[in-house]
Amino acid sequence: MRLRHVMFILVSLFLLQACGKEEEHLQLTEQDIQETVEANFRTDDGGVILEAQQAIKLISLMSFPCDFVKDTTLQWKTQNFNLIQNISWKVFCDDKVVKKIQYEQTGSWQLDRLFLQAASNTLSNLTITQLTNVEHYIVNGDVFREGQNILTRPNSSREFAHSFSLTFQHVAIRKSNYTIASGKATFQITGKVKDGKEFSEKGDIVFHGDQTATILMQGQSYTISWT
Numbered sequence: 001m002r003l004r005h006v007m008f009i010l011v012s013l014f015l016l017q018a019c020g021k022e023e024e025h026l027q028l029t030e031q032d033i034q035e036t037v038e039a040n041f042r043t044d045d046g047g048v049i050l051e052a053q054q055a056i057k058l059i060s061l062m063s064f065p066c067d068f069v070k071d072t073t074l075q076w077k078t079q080n081f082n083l084i085q086n087i088s089w090k091v092f093c094d095d096k097v098v099k100k101i102q103y104e105q106t107g108s109w110q111l112d113r114l115f116l117q118a119a120s121n122t123l124s125n126l127t128i129t130q131l132t133n134v135e136h137y138i139v140n141g142d143v144f145r146e147g148q149n150i151l152t153r154p155n156s157s158r159e160f161a162h163s164f165s166l167t168f169q170h171v172a173i174r175k176s177n178y179t180i181a182s183g184k185a186t187f188q189i190t191g192k193v194k195d196g197k198e199f200s201e202k203g204d205i206v207f208h209g210d211q212t213a214t215i216l217m218q219g220q221s222y223t224i225s226w227t
Contacts, residue, residue, distance in 0.1 A: 041226075086105060118150075145163070166187040
């Protein structure tokens with residue numbers, strides 16, 4: 001009887017451990033969500049900050065007659081990511097003075113870096129103002145990405161779908177080197193682990209002007225940096 005009792009306990013413990021490991025594969029941890037959010041932000045991962053900076057770089061090389069319309073396709077490719085953008089923009093004037101540029105893009109984003117592989121469709125609609133200011137352009141608008149991801153850890157992997165949306169709020173970008181000087185944004189990430197649980201998080205990001213920013217999410221704050 002004692003042997004049977006011991007065997008029952010061992011089998012029960014094994015099943016509990018197996019269920020615990022299975023449960024881990026069915027959901028994302030806080031670290032998983034944070035790393036996915038960061039990848040969607042960082043310039044060196046082809047994130048949305050790069051999109052905003054490259055928009056400024058692109059229009060800064062052009063002249064802006066009123067009602068000017070431009071369409072082009074760009075590709076940004078590194079060892080980590082491949083970002084393809086189909087871009088259009090239009091110049092709006094007031095009394096023949098350039099006031100704003102409406103910048104739209106659709107495209108695709110593929111990422112392959114440590115722990116995370118991603119493939120998303122991209123969509124953005126930005127309004128760029130303060131075009132005659134000596135130091136900065138101002139960017140407002142929305143960016144959206146949606147796709148499939150695989151998180152790979154040393155002992156596990158998780159496949160999940162996700163949607164990432166972000167709204168830039170009065171983000172100042174330097175005309176001298178196209179880096180962010182100040183501003184903030186709000187974002188939301190939602191999704192579902194394959195055969196597992198759904199997740200949803202909201203947050204804020206505050207740009208410091210030195211290629212770093214503070215992310216506030218899940219009641220916590222932490223700093224990210226990019227090159």
